[in-house]
Amino acid sequence: MATPSNAGGPMRLLPERWDSHITSVKGVLLITMAIASGCQGIFGMTWLKMPVLAGMILYSIMITLSGTRVVRIFLLLGLICIPLTFTYVDDAWQVINEGTVRAQLFLSFFTAIMVLREPAFRSPLLQEAGKIIVRQTQMRRVLLLLLGSHLFGLMMNMGSVVLLGSIASTHNKKEGADEPDFAQRQSALAIIQGFVSTLMWSPLSLAPIVVVSLMPGLTSSTIISLGLIGALLLFILSFVVSQLEIWLRRRQEIAGVPEVSRPEANSFLKILVRVLLLVVTIFSAITFLSMLASVGIAVAVTLAIPFIAFIWLLVQTGGDLGACLRGPVTNMIFRTLPLQSSEVGILMVAGFMGPVLVSLMPSAEIVTFLHSHHVWPGLIVLASFFAIVVGGVVAVNPLISVTIVLGVIADPIALGIHPVFLAMSILTAWAVASELSPFTGVSLVTAGMFGVKSTTLTLVWNRLFGIITLTICTIIILIVGELTALPIP
Secondary structure (H helix, E strand, O other): OOOOOOOOOEOOOOOHHHHHHHHHHHHHHHHHHHHHHHHHHHHOOHHHHHHHHHHHHHHHHHHHHHOEHHHHHHHHHHHHHHHHHHHHOOOHHHHHHHHHHHHHHHHHHHHHHHHOHHHHHHOHHHHHHHHHHHOOOHHHHHHHHHHHHHHHHHHHOOHHHHHHHHHHHHHHHHHOOOOHHHHHHHHHHHHHHHHHHHHHOOOOOHHHHHHHHHOOOOOHHHHHHHHHHHHHHHHHHHHHHHHHHHHHHHHOOOOOOOOOOOOOHHHHHHHHHHHHHHHHHHHHHHHHHHHHHOOOHHHHHHHHHHHHHHHHHHHHOOOOHHHHHHHHHHHHHHHHHHHOHHHHHHHHHHHHHHHHHHHHOOHHHHHHHHHHOOOOHHHHHHHHHHHHHHHHHOOOOHHHHHHHHHHHOOOHHHHOOOHHHHHHHHHHHHHHHHHHOOOOHHHHHHHHHHOOOHHHHHHHHOHHHHHHHHHHHHHHHHHHHHHOOOOOO
């Protein structure tokens, strides 16, 4: 995930009176481009390509004028890449076109995901589920926050962090816990860890989409199914580490959070079943459209999610079309979407820069060197894993680092690396980097909700999880790398 829009703070280039007009246009542009991209991919409306490209250019100009310093830096870097490509790359137009297609996909995909936040935030079901979760005893609260953040994250993206974070932080303070700081710490880590695990498998997450698009021959179904197993293991590890911290705390004879009354089990189970049915319904609709139109999951999302969001909002307003359009739909287009304009812009530019940066790198020379020196495949994957994680910690967007790594290792089989093994290692690295980096959106948002520095959240509070996770991942990569090594041609 890209650095959020408030990173660096706004730097105004236009009068304040223009803000509302620009904001409205940005929201309309985003939803229009998302739907147009979906129609282009599903119905073959290729004539929409140029209007969408024009919309992306206009959008870039608007976020340059009214966006943040961070998004301007990204736009400048993307602009610099263009003359460099024409100077040093033979098939420059092909690379630029590939970058443009990638930018359109990322913009449309992320916009569609943001659209789903509006009905999710308004859902009485999710609100009640969040309140039930935080009213549990300490151990159950951690477990259910992990589960809740994961399930909500599938529908709300980082909106799940905002929803659960606001409920949990307020509840911990109201309860007057003996250790409010420790309670806040446990809640914050559970929320971020539950959300990050969605990156490994969710069809509504950018990570699997990027990996599949950069590794020809791999299917979304393969990555999603294996990623789900990886997410489960990461989920279990997160819970075990949290319980280890609680045990260590008690060993130090420090009082824990007092036990609180918990809701009836039947009540919670009913809500959990309803949330799961909601998730299954959304994913089933996306899968059905993908299979029906014979398109990738990412393309299906750009058209299915806006439609699903509208139906959900219509149900919430009792079927009143006028009330739906005047209320939540208007709020979604003119308020919710524009708030994410810088994040969408950063992802758009990062998508464009990926193929360009790969084309500018001496990928062939690197592969030749590794091949000629018979570098062990497991070591190559391990180095790639840590390059992504360390890059995230020092503020390199995982989207860019993953694109570069997979651009360099364009043919893993030639290096004796099983493609599925490489893909899963990359997805795991993306998830771990998102959790340990103080600069990712989820880290900054979570830290803000709980009133701590993002560096404190990721590098201090989360250090035990980081140490254990990196150690286990290193061992697994080395073992699996040996077991899955392919003959080097």
